[in-house]
Amino acid sequence: xxxxxxxxxxxxxxxxxxxxxxxxxxxxxxxxxxxxxxxxxxxxxxxxxxxxxxxxxxxxxxxxxxxxxxxxxxxxxxxxxxxxxxxxxxxxxxxxxxxxxxxxxxxxxxxxxxxxxxxxxxxxxxxxxxxxxxxxxxxxxxxxxxxxxxxxxxxxxxxxxxxxxxxxxxxxxxxxxxxxxxxxxxxxxxxxxxxxxxxxxxxxxxxxxxxxxxxxxxxxxxxxxxxxxxxxxxxxxxxxxxxxxxxxxxxxxxxxxxxxxxxxxxxxxxxxxxxxxxxxxxxxxxxxxxxxxxxxxxxxxxxxxxxxxxxxxxxxxxxxxxxxxxxxxxxxxxxxxxxx
Amino acid sequence: xxxxxxxxxxxxxxxxxxxxxxxxxxxxxxxxxxxxxxxxxxxxxxxxxxxxxxxxxxxxxxxxxxxxxxxxxxxxxxxxxxxxxxxxxxxxxxxxxxxxxxxxxxxxxxxxxxxxxxxxxxxxxxxxxxxxxxxxxxxxxxxxxxxxxxxxxxxxxxxxxxxxxxxxxxxxxxxxxxxxxxxxxxxxxxxxxxxxxxxxxxxxxxxxxxxxxxxxxxxxxxxxxxxxxxxxxxxxxxxxxxxxxxxxxxxxxxxxxxxxxxxxxxxxxxxxxxxxxxxxxxxxxxxxxxxxxxxxxxxxxxxxxxxxxxxxxxxxxxxxxxxxxxxxxxxxxxxxxxxxxxxxxxxxxxxxxxxxxxxxxxxxxxxxxxxxxxxxxxxxxxxxxxxxxxxxxxxxxxxxxxxxxxxxxxxxxxxxxxxxxxxxxxxxxxxxxxxxxxxxxxxxxxxxxxxxxxxxxxxxxxxxxxxxxxxxxxxxxxxxxxxxxxxxxxxxxxxxxxxxxxxxxxxxxxxxxxxxxxxxxxxxxxxxxxxxxxxxxxxxxxxxxxxxxxxxxxxxxxxxxxxxxxxxxxxxxxxxxxxxxxxxxx
Numbered sequence: 001x002x003x004x005x006x007x008x009x010x011x012x013x014x015x016x017x018x019x020x021x022x023x024x025x026x027x028x029x030x031x032x033x034x035x036x037x038x039x040x041x042x043x044x045x046x047x048x049x050x051x052x053x054x055x056x057x058x059x060x061x062x063x064x065x066x067x068x069x070x071x072x073x074x075x076x077x078x079x080x081x082x083x084x085x086x087x088x089x090x091x092x093x094x095x096x097x098x099x100x101x102x103x104x105x106x107x108x109x110x111x112x113x114x115x116x117x118x119x120x121x122x123x124x125x126x127x128x129x130x131x132x133x134x135x136x137x138x139x140x141x142x143x144x145x146x147x148x149x150x151x152x153x154x155x156x157x158x159x160x161x162x163x164x165x166x167x168x169x170x171x172x173x174x175x176x177x178x179x180x181x182x183x184x185x186x187x188x189x190x191x192x193x194x195x196x197x198x199x200x201x202x203x204x205x206x207x208x209x210x211x212x213x214x215x216x217x218x219x220x221x222x223x224x225x226x227x228x229x230x231x232x233x234x235x236x237x238x239x240x241x242x243x244x245x246x247x248x249x250x251x252x253x254x255x256x257x258x259x260x261x262x263x264x265x266x267x268x269x270x271x272x273x274x275x276x277x278x279x280x281x282x283x284x285x286x287x288x289x290x291x292x293x294x295x296x297x298x299x300x301x302x303x304x305x306x307x308x309x310x311x312x313x314x315x316x317x318x319x320x321x322x323x324x325x326x327x328x329x330x331x332x333x334x335x336x337x338x339x340x
Numbered sequence: 341x342x343x344x345x346x347x348x349x350x351x352x353x354x355x356x357x358x359x360x361x362x363x364x365x366x367x368x369x370x371x372x373x374x375x376x377x378x379x380x381x382x383x384x385x386x387x388x389x390x391x392x393x394x395x396x397x398x399x400x401x402x403x404x405x406x407x408x409x410x411x412x413x414x415x416x417x418x419x420x421x422x423x424x425x426x427x428x429x430x431x432x433x434x435x436x437x438x439x440x441x442x443x444x445x446x447x448x449x450x451x452x453x454x455x456x457x458x459x460x461x462x463x464x465x466x467x468x469x470x471x472x473x474x475x476x477x478x479x480x481x482x483x484x485x486x487x488x489x490x491x492x493x494x495x496x497x498x499x500x501x502x503x504x505x506x507x508x509x510x511x512x513x514x515x516x517x518x519x520x521x522x523x524x525x526x527x528x529x530x531x532x533x534x535x536x537x538x539x540x541x542x543x544x545x546x547x548x549x550x551x552x553x554x555x556x557x558x559x560x561x562x563x564x565x566x567x568x569x570x571x572x573x574x575x576x577x578x579x580x581x582x583x584x585x586x587x588x589x590x591x592x593x594x595x596x597x598x599x600x601x602x603x604x605x606x607x608x609x610x611x612x613x614x615x616x617x618x619x620x621x622x623x624x625x626x627x628x629x630x631x632x633x634x635x636x637x638x639x640x641x642x643x644x645x646x647x648x649x650x651x652x653x654x655x656x657x658x659x660x661x662x663x664x665x666x667x668x669x670x671x672x673x674x675x676x677x678x679x680x681x682x683x684x685x686x687x688x689x690x691x692x693x694x695x696x697x698x699x700x701x702x703x704x705x706x707x708x709x710x711x712x713x714x715x716x717x718x719x720x721x722x723x724x725x726x727x728x729x730x731x732x733x734x735x736x737x738x739x740x741x742x743x744x745x746x747x748x749x750x751x752x753x754x755x756x757x758x759x760x761x762x763x764x765x766x767x768x769x770x771x772x773x774x775x776x777x778x779x780x781x782x783x784x785x786x787x788x789x790x791x792x793x794x795x796x797x798x799x800x801x802x803x804x805x806x807x808x809x810x811x812x813x814x815x816x817x818x819x820x821x822x823x824x825x826x827x828x829x830x831x832x833x834x835x836x837x838x839x840x841x842x843x844x845x846x847x848x849x850x851x852x853x854x855x856x857x858x859x860x861x862x863x864x865x866x867x868x869x870x871x872x873x874x875x876x877x878x879x880x881x882x883x884x885x886x887x888x889x890x891x892x893x894x895x896x897x898x899x900x901x902x903x904x905x906x907x908x909x910x911x912x913x914x915x916x917x918x919x920x921x922x923x924x925x926x
Contacts, residue, residue, distance in 0.1 A: 023380065023564070023566045023582065024566060024583065029566065029567050029580055029581045030579075031578075031580030031581065031584055031590070032576070032578065032579045032580060033577070033578050033591050034575060034591060036591070038370075038575060039572055039575045041593055041596070044849045044850060045817055045853060047805055047807075047808055047816070047820060055769075055771065055812050056768055059814075229764050230759040230760075230761055230764040230765035231766055231767040233725060233757070233759070234759065234765055234825070234828070235782075236725060237725060237752060237755075237756060237757050238756070238778060238782050238783075238828075238832070239749045239752035239753070239779075239783060240778075240782050249767050249769075249770075252767075253768065253769055
């Protein structure tokens with residue numbers, strides 16, 4: 001390195017602040033001009049009118065369509081949805097009718113027309129699995145909706161208004177966040193009002209009570225990130241009231257991370273329902289659900305594992321598809337990956 | 341000595357291709373440049389011209405989806421185009437140093453400054469037993485006083501300028517023979533920028549380091565480099581001796597650049613508007629704290645010769661009748677923020693301290709200052725988005741600080757903002773039509789049909805094609821977004837537009853275009869601008885009057901010509917001197 005030090009020493013004066021007249025080099029510098037044909041001048045900052053207009057959502061959709069993860073999970077979810085809505089399309093046995101279960105078939109293995117065998121009660125495992133989809137999915141979907149409404153509202157208000165509103169709402173959320181969902185649900189489901197009226201809606205309500213803080217946190221963070229954006233300030237300067245600015249500008253821009261988390265937690269709510277039902281405090285036995293089937297199967301794990309396996313598999317696949325969907329959405333909606 | 345010296349860095353016919361979702365994109369083609377030992381070469385170009393990409397290729401730091409697809413990079417006689425990762429790592433730091441652009445994000449916030457300098461020394465095998473002293477030495481060289489103590493601090497304890505000095509220290513720690521400086525000062529205030537560049541200059545001269553300076557500022561480049569390389573759309577369009585290019589640009593693109601470089605511009609954009617108003621107001625602005633009563637046009641005191649010189653008797657103005665009338669009057673404005681201290685104690689921070697000025701209708705008032713001078717806070721208060729602690733803001737005769745409800749809503753129609761960040765000021769979820777229509781909707785003006793007509797008109801006014809309506813902000817460039825923001829601001833036919841650094845984020849040519857647009861609109865619509873900026877070069881092009889702020893106070897207020905020709909305060913002189921290229925003899 002030292003050999004560099006010498007030749008320029010005599011030019012040291014050029015670096016002093018006084019000499020800001022520009023520098024001239026000792027070396028000969030060729031003045032090169034590119035021929036104009038090679039880089040024709042474009043108009044300054046002209047608009048590219050060729051490409052089709054693309055909204056953020058359209059852009060995300062274009063991105064999603066190319067992701068195998070999204071296609072697989074979306075197809076699976078679609079299948080699960082159809083099964084939940086039209087179970088009769090998939091089996092001609094309606095396990096809700098007592099007469100379809102025959103105690104004589106108790107624990108029987110698979111045979112023609114009953115491809116997955118029978119439960120202890122002599123009911124068709126496949127039919128129960130198909131008909132159990134609806135309750136499981138309903139719990140997942142409605143809990144997610146409830147959590148989105150409650151948690152979204154709490155988080156948005158806390159994040160947007162800040163101050164004491166934030167202090168109260170955020171701490172309230174933290175308190176619920178600190179309670180383990182299963183433990184809290186066990187306690188709540190033991191309350192007489194809940195215990196005596198067990199239904200899908202009671203389970204949904206319980207899960208919403210303990211599930212909202214997560215969405216509230218995400219929403220709060222996203223809202224805080226967006227509330228000071230120039231476009232929000234600009235709309236306030238246009239005369240938009242702060243609350244309407246929240247609804248019109250801040251929330252739509254905060255939606256992406258919320259959707260991602262919601263789709264992942266939809267899966268976990270289905271698991272939570274199954275867990276509660278397994279513990280005997282979720283859905284009543286009269287409602288068919290994967291959780292109940294798994295609970296009933298535990299006594300037979302050794303001699304008839306299929307009874308446990310099939311509803312558990314259905315549960316896993318459904319949950320997995322929602323989590324995969326969430327991942328795919330995260331990639332597509334990631335603002336950092338978006339071209340500016 | 342001279343012609344037989346071997347070039348230190350030679351780039352020949354370089355082509356760089358990026359693999360994107362839409363297929364390969366050639367970002368740079370046929371680029372060639374030569375850096376002689378100890379020489380400073382500047383690559384000038386707008387964003388997206390490939391200037392950074394070219395320089396990053398020389399140090400092997402292209403993003404993973406990019407690669408050299410043709411040509412050669414020769415460093416000190418060695419072809420490093422396809423050199424192994426190992427060889428490139430050997431060269432980095434030791435032979436080629438780098439000063440990155442953004443001082444805020446390029447230091448690791450969890451490590452002390454000293455550690456980060458030492459890391460560089462270590463990586464290049466220069467950290468011996470006395471590495472601590474060496475770190476302090478390197479930092480001192482970069483102009484950080486009290487370096488031994490500073491080395492123990494974390495980046496967040498440093499100001500932007502100090503961080504940039506630390507980065508320069510890191511870049512030069514291992515005495516590289518070539519330093520690549522990628523927009524090293526574009527995030528800094530002009531005076532800090534000048535200090536840092538002066539220092540970098542004398543340091544590299546002393547060490548004999550060659551510098552490859554990447555910048556968008558032609559004035560700065562010409563002032564600091566012997567040789568200029570002008571890039572446009574991935575190609576070198578012109579290169580040669582700096583001053584020669586500046587005086588005698590050959591390529592049409594270079595000519596364009598030279599013509600619109602704000603630092604080299606010497607006068608306000610020409611317009612036909614009422615200079616009477618200007619003259620009258622200049623009289624009033626003579627003393628900023630106690631504005632004199634408005635002098636009627638025609639009775640201008642001779643003392644304001646600078647402004648009166650321009651006066652044209654036949655000046656026409658859209659709202660001509662009120663020319664000369666003060667539309668915005670700010671008196672003794674003060675804003676105190678409470679800073680939270682330890683244990684609930686709070687300290688007062690005076691962001692704006694006793695600021696007074698008034699803006700005559702149809703003219704442009706520029707508020708100039710560096711970051712932290714309180715200029716944006718003034719803008720926020722003038723927009724009634726922030727309540728002042730003391731003082732009054734009179735808009736067209738009424739005090740707006742106490743407005744509420746309907747009167748405030750009506751006030752909003754008449755004063756509109758344009759913000760700095762073109763990427764932040766438009767809602768990405770709204771298409772352009774909804775964006776421009778929003779103000780009309782909020783104020784319940786017209787029906788769907790008439791609103792669409794209005795949106796078309798507004799787009800036309802800001803020279804955007806009507807087809808833009810259905811597009812989303814992420815499809816537009818910064819300058820285009822800024823024009824949309826202007827259209828939105830114009831939708832309600834406001835009297836005053838407050839531009840908060842409205843052109844600072846734009847490339848030179850686009851900036852000139854937006855400034856011209858603003859000027860044209862002022863002429864056509866009789867708009868009044870309150871122009872907040874840190875850039876005095878821009879002020880000269882757009883403003884009639886200037887208020888210079890420092891640390892919350894007004895230090896100087898006068899007409900633009902007066903401030904530029906005869907600055908009274910040292911601070912103003914410093915600001916003027918710091919304009920890059922201001923002292924060039926072109």
